Amino acid sequence: MITMNSATNPFVDRLLLHFKERPEQIFCRLIGSDGETVLRWRDLDLLAHRFMTAYRRADLVPGDEILIFIRHRSELYGSFFGAMLGGFVPSFMPCTSPRQEPGIYWSSHQLLLERTRPAAIVADHVTFSEMLQAGLDLGSIQRIELEELGSASEIASPQAESSIGLLQHSSGTTGLKKGVALSYSAIVGQLESYAAAIEASQSDVVVSWLPLYHDMGLMACCLMPAYLGIPIVHIDPFIWVARPELLLDALVDHHGTLAWLPNFAFDHMALVAGRRAADYDLSRVRAFINCSEPCKPASFDRFAKAFAPAGVRPDQLQCCYAMAETVFAVSQTCIGAPAQRIRVDAKALERGQPVRLTAQGQGGTELLETGLPLPEIDVAIYDEDRQLLPNPYIGEIGVRAPFLFTGYNKDPARTAERLVGGTYFTRDLGFVLDGHVYVLGRIDDLIIVNGRNLYAHEVEAVIGDISGLKPGRTVAVALFDARIGSEALVVISERQRASVRQEAELRRDIMRTIYSTFEVTPWRVHIVEEGWLIKTTSGKISRTENLARIQRAGAKEVT
């Protein structure tokens, strides 16, 4: 394949090689509401080059950032890889779901666009219309409309491997999303290391329902298989929610060997699809990998029990600790062996304390390991002053690796706060025991609801403008709901004393605003009278104390 410059870029070079050497092989089967679309490497080659040409015709220059708002269709892949071929910097972004109000959703992007100033947006005509109807000012941002995609140019111009390959926006509200900038060398370093850890090969088939704007979907289920030439089966996430058995169908029909799932998905699969388990033979799947949320033993147990009739064994249930800032995996359990479990004294699970194991039959909390760090990664545990703690003390997990992110896009202050002297401070709380990494939860106020990352303070901020609520008098907190295998969002808001708005009205506004902004439905919304929320001695509203108070007041406890 011809390229315009001689820059070495192992990722793009590998793509170009696949285009040349395996044109008839399947790159991806997309499963959506209208059935299956087969995307072969030659199709991807053509589509990616058409996008690359469109970007150039829009006068984009290498290094320009491109936001991709595309639903589940082949152009998702073409637009992304086309950007890489031309040296542009792509980033997948979520579109609206059927229940989200487009007006609220798109207008919330104004701040993001002003802050990040992308050079172009890729979307279909309907999506652009929604954006404009919502009053989104696109300014000088180029609009690449899918319906107007032209013909292809043959010449790629990849950038050097040290350049930024992509941005990943996976957490935060729309306006404040952190764009994690990843270089090609970091991406390839991670992919090669992780592929070795899970013994990935071209005999594998990755089956996924994960969206591509999330690191698990993007890295494990798109870029790694693309790099290695592993076929992908990609189910529309919206369709999977309603029909989780599609994942099982795809694993069986297409001889799937690897599937990554967030913790809640193990429960959703067991609850909804488990009743048909005997219809499937899942014994040949190499690994179902639980990733991105704290891995819960009870979720594995429910999944294993539900799918035992399908031949699922404990050694197929694996764990991974991953984040965008390390491109993807930090640690991974040993494929082919059950993930280790330990029992610990729950009362002693505090930062700065050593973890205390409890003996069999003496109670305690069961924890699942997330495996050994990848060989190139150093994991260390830090106290609140960022001083090293010995193992197995509990503290903030810090990571050093040759494939760390370059920084947060256009946010040097946040980068400097989190990336210090070559160590990335994760804000995850955990410990290392006998070399194995255990993750306990978050130090900051990040809440993970069914795989969606949202910060409590951002939830509180978006509710702040609702008429009838006391400004600044809302708290958002999380409870772990063991039944669904995920954290659940609880909101407590004070109603203004003078407001005539009914409680039901306020609750509805809160729910719609949160859903339209974050695509998360609160599990509980409590409207309380002015002055109800407890403040700390420093004048801040305490999330934990107010959660405890509302529970004492009679709210049903999540168990």
Next chain:
Amino acid sequence: MNDDEILATIAAAVGQETGNPSLEITSDMTASDVPGWDSLAHIRILLEIGGRLGVSINIEKTYRAATIGDLIPIIKQSR
């Protein structure tokens, strides 16, 4: 089974699957009015209703229901 009985079944399933059995459910409410009724809970609620009534509900059709009351004819058509 009449509409009131189906609504009572919906209310019981919603209460169970959102963990809030005391919540009053009326036919003019929407999923957005019910804390905990997210897209995953929606599937569990319909499976629960189907299980209680002994029918298989077409989930795709339920996405077109604007209110809880609109679910009733869809459930009636289910077998």
